[in-house]
Amino acid sequence: MTEKKFVRIKCSDCENEQVTFKRASYKVDCLVCGARLVEPTGGDSEFKGEIIEELGTPEEGE
Numbered sequence: 001m002t003e004k005k006f007v008r009i010k011c012s013d014c015e016n017e018q019v020t021f022k023r024a025s026y027k028v029d030c031l032v033c034g035a036r037l038v039e040p041t042g043g044d045s046e047f048k049g050e051i052i053e054e055l056g057t058p059e060e061g062e
């Protein structure tokens with residue numbers, strides 16, 4: 001079983017979808033509207049948007 005390292009997250013403000021690390025050590029903002037999507041917490045990231053799916057690689061499912 002491969003650990004999923006990435007997530008596809010949907011911005012709750014503009015519905016843009018983008019792929020980011022599941023455990024981000026830095027904050028991630030929406031590339032379209034600038035809303036905060038991921039907040040680093042030291043462990044698992046806190047996701048502000050909706051997680052669409054989990055990915056093993058950034059390209060998976062494209």
Ligand SMILES: [Zn+2]
Pocket residue numbers: 011012013014015016030031032033034035
């Ligand atoms: Zn957005």
